[in-house]
Amino acid sequence: MSPFDPTREDRFTFGLWTVGNPGADPFGARVRPTMPPPYIVQKLAECGAYGVNLHDDDLVPFGASAAERDRIVREFQRALADHGMQVPMATTNLFSHPVFKDGAFTANDPKVRAFALQKTMRAMDLGAELGAKIYVFWGGREGVEADACRDPRTAWQRMRDAIDFLCGYCRDNGYGMKFALEAKPNEPRGDIYLPTTGHMLHFISTLQHQEMVGVNPEVAHEVMAGLSFAHNVAEAMACGKLFHIDLNGQKIGRYDQDLRFGSEDQKGAFLLVRLLEGTLGGEPYRGPLHFDAHAYRSEDEDGVWEFARGCMRTYKILKHKAQAFDADPEVREILAEQRDDTIDPLLVGGYSEAKATALRALDLDVDALARRGLRYERLDQLLVEHLLGVRG
Numbered sequence: 001m002s003p004f005d006p007t008r009e010d011r012f013t014f015g016l017w018t019v020g021n022p023g024a025d026p027f028g029a030r031v032r033p034t035m036p037p038p039y040i041v042q043k044l045a046e047c048g049a050y051g052v053n054l055h056d057d058d059l060v061p062f063g064a065s066a067a068e069r070d071r072i073v074r075e076f077q078r079a080l081a082d083h084g085m086q087v088p089m090a091t092t093n094l095f096s097h098p099v100f101k102d103g104a105f106t107a108n109d110p111k112v113r114a115f116a117l118q119k120t121m122r123a124m125d126l127g128a129e130l131g132a133k134i135y136v137f138w139g140g141r142e143g144v145e146a147d148a149c150r151d152p153r154t155a156w157q158r159m160r161d162a163i164d165f166l167c168g169y170c171r172d173n174g175y176g177m178k179f180a181l182e183a184k185p186n187e188p189r190g191d192i193y194l195p196t197t198g199h200m201l202h203f204i205s206t207l208q209h210q211e212m213v214g215v216n217p218e219v220a221h222e223v224m225a226g227l228s229f230a231h232n233v234a235e236a237m238a239c240g241k242l243f244h245i246d247l248n249g250q251k252i253g254r255y256d257q258d259l260r261f262g263s264e265d266q267k268g269a270f271l272l273v274r275l276l277e278g279t280l281g282g283e284p285y286r287g288p289l290h291f292d293a294h295a296y297r298s299e300d301e302d303g304v305w306e307f308a309r310g311c312m313r314t315y316k317i318l319k320h321k322a323q324a325f326d327a328d329p330e331v332r333e334i335l336a337e338q339r340d341d342t343i344d345p346l347l348v349g350g351y352s353e354a355k356a357t358a359l360r361a362l363d364l365d366v367d368a369l370a371r372r373g374l375r376y377e378r379l380d381q382l383l384v385e386h387l388l389g390v391r392g
């Protein structure tokens with residue numbers, strides 16, 4: 001076994017909709033047949049994944065009878081037990097059905113908003129039955145093309161009302177779930193409300209039960225917005241709000257690509273894994289590592305499992321490289337913490353009059369500070385050499 005082969009301890013998960021993606025796009029039909037969910041569970045287990053996540057409709061087709069639903073859920077649970085797989089996360093499909101064409105929680109028609117809550121409560125019941133402790137909210141249709149259709153403040157208030165209500169529903173039923181809000185700037189809508197993880201973090205601070213709500217950032221979504229994914233994730237981690245993560249690959253400035261993790265921007269992926277694994281010394285992320293991506297349209301089923309193994313393998317290779325980078329003596333020397341016992345205490349813990357007086361009195365050689373080279377060229381070259389495999 002290669003050290004980069006995934007094991008259950010790695011906590012890798014895939015959505016039913018990811019490896020199950022049949023390869024349709026706006027310009028062409030599907031290229032792969034549908035795989036039954038119990039079969040996906042078996043194949044993912046064979047690939048070394050820890051768990052599988054789902055939207056309500058991925059497992060139970062929209063409009064299925066109660067008896068049909070129960071039969072499907074029983075078969076799925078049997079497959080999970082047979083293959084030792086978990087369902088750490090569940091979510092609601094509030095975007096595929098035409099009823100959601102004006103949004104779900106933010107739609108102008110209260111009947112649509114009521115249906116969105118009905119569907120989410122049922123989907124949360126399903127998630128709870130399958131043992132999910134993380135519930136994701138991705139508002140794919142919560143946006144606009146004709147922006148004159150509502151005051152955006154009304155949309156934000158409707159979103160708040162919905163999440164407050166569903167937090168209450170979760171608590172009332174003792175489901176013990178945490179909510180993870182997933183931002184995306186566009187696609188399928190022209191503009192989606194709450195477009196980045198930073199927006200979500202502030203939105204959470206306005207909620208009734210903010211302690212149970214965090215974020216689910218996705219590589220592609222922040223890259224589509226032109227942002228540094230690692231910085232967004234870092235902010236969420238610093239706030240104690242990184243409840244889940246969607247890993248994939250994306251070229252900047254393109255349509256939503258959902259590529260295999262690490263297949264684009266290996267430097268960004270390296271810095272992300274370094275952050276999540278805490279190889280620089282910070283607290284690591286301990287939640288599931290979910291791949292929200294799909295195989296190229298060129299692939300048959302074998303290519304799908306190749307894609308799944310590739311996501312996990314690349315994560316583990318990057319983890320290995322991050323450990324080697326942060327253990328590299330030259331890197332450590334460049335990054336060695338600079339300490340100044342006179343100055344450091346003045347810079348932390350907020351303002352006091354005494355600190356202000358001490359700061360004013362400091363005699364700082366600004367020209368000398370400005371002249372000093374920081375050796376970041378060398379640092380970055382070391383990173384590149386680790387990545388390219390000639391060091392470490």
Ligand code: GCO
Binds near residue numbers: 137
């Ligand atoms: C997308 C999103 C979705 C969500 C999923 C879970 O761009 O389509 O990333 O895949 O993550 O619906 O909520």
Ligand code: MN
Binds near residue numbers: 256
């Ligand atoms: Mn996405």
Ligand code: MN
Binds near residue numbers: 218292
């Ligand atoms: Mn996603």
